[in-house]
Amino acid sequence: MLLSLVLHTYSMRYVLPAAVMMGTAPTYVLAWGAWRLLSALLPARVYRELDDRFYSIYQSMVLFFFEHYTGVQIIIYGDLPKNKENVVYLSNHQCTVDWIVADMLAVRQNALGHVRYVLKDGLKWLPLYGWYFSQMYLVIFPEGTRYNPEMPKVIADSQLFADREGLTVLKHVLTPRVKATHVAIDSMKGYLDAVYDVTVAYEGTVDHRGQRKVAPSMTEFLCKECPKVHVYFDRIELKDIPEEQMYMRRWLHERFDIKDKLLIEFYDAKDSTRRNKFPGKCVNSRLSLKKTLPSLLFLGGLTASMLLTESGRKLYVKTWIYGTLIGYLWVSIKA
Numbered sequence: 001m002l003l004s005l006v007l008h009t010y011s012m013r014y015v016l017p018a019a020v021m022m023g024t025a026p027t028y029v030l031a032w033g034a035w036r037l038l039s040a041l042l043p044a045r046v047y048r049e050l051d052d053r054f055y056s057i058y059q060s061m062v063l064f065f066f067e068h069y070t071g072v073q074i075i076i077y078g079d080l081p082k083n084k085e086n087v088v089y090l091s092n093h094q095c096t097v098d099w100i101v102a103d104m105l106a107v108r109q110n111a112l113g114h115v116r117y118v119l120k121d122g123l124k125w126l127p128l129y130g131w132y133f134s135q136m137y138l139v140i141f142p143e144g145t146r147y148n149p150e151m152p153k154v155i156a157d158s159q160l161f162a163d164r165e166g167l168t169v170l171k172h173v174l175t176p177r178v179k180a181t182h183v184a185i186d187s188m189k190g191y192l193d194a195v196y197d198v199t200v201a202y203e204g205t206v207d208h209r210g211q212r213k214v215a216p217s218m219t220e221f222l223c224k225e226c227p228k229v230h231v232y233f234d235r236i237e238l239k240d241i242p243e244e245q246m247y248m249r250r251w252l253h254e255r256f257d258i259k260d261k262l263l264i265e266f267y268d269a270k271d272s273t274r275r276n277k278f279p280g281k282c283v284n285s286r287l288s289l290k291k292t293l294p295s296l297l298f299l300g301g302l303t304a305s306m307l308l309t310e311s312g313r314k315l316y317v318k319t320w321i322y323g324t325l326i327g328y329l330w331v332s333i334k335a
Helices: 002-023 025-038 044-069 098-107 121-125 152-164 179-188 218-222 245-268 293-307 310-334
Strands: 073-077 087-091 194-202 228-236 282-284
Touching (some): 002 044, 002 218, 002 293, 025 044, 044 098, 044 293, 087 098, 087 179, 098 228, 179 245, 228 245
Parallel strands (some): 087 194
Antiparallel strands (some): 073 282, 194 228
């Protein structure tokens, strides 16, 4: 009985962060909506600056839970620039935590409010947030779907396609698709400083037989089941990337071949002392509480203040309902 209670309590560790992150959504949307109306007559530049700031506040609060609450260690290999840049961020894709890793790097460059994503079409229908996510770009997962060891057919089909196309068959990543990457780089090349090629590995995702397991879900991550996240960073100059799609396709596959070799070293190295880490120098990058706690207190305080009054509670509920419906309508019109 006691053991069952302990296990249940442990599994509920995600409830507090999930409740806060979702519970502050109406507050965030109301603040953004008010600013959108107030800035209607102002230059677009002014609107975008505060919009980025609002977004940064919310994402900083999210990172409070994913870094400080979980106590996860972020191990970075390679030289992450200290100053923010205009980039396309390419990463392998294993789980829903992957987009949080992009935020983890961005906050270390003071660029959190500027991160945008290419997401699966279905995520546009998330209540209240989906329409906002549907406008985002720049962070790209070229595999198109997650690498999941429990879905061997997806992996086998990806490997068969690579073999049929005369490309290197990959073991720990899927064969990347070039279209989104080409469109992003080609359309924004006049504004980009570089491409960030990022390889992510979650420690603790190998079973007792040495076989790779599924990467942690957001719930599992928030239950503190991932002790370390290893991030291998490589900055690529635009001049080193082919412009034509057919050549970029092969370049992208070569980059994923490099990722695959890094992950083979991480998971399968014959020398056990070389497993659970990437080659080269690394740093345990600790994030200051000053980067995240103020955002938590700000949004949490505003939400609590709203819920203390009857009129505030009514506005809160209406924001959830009508905000979600308007978002669905917006996404449908744009589809």
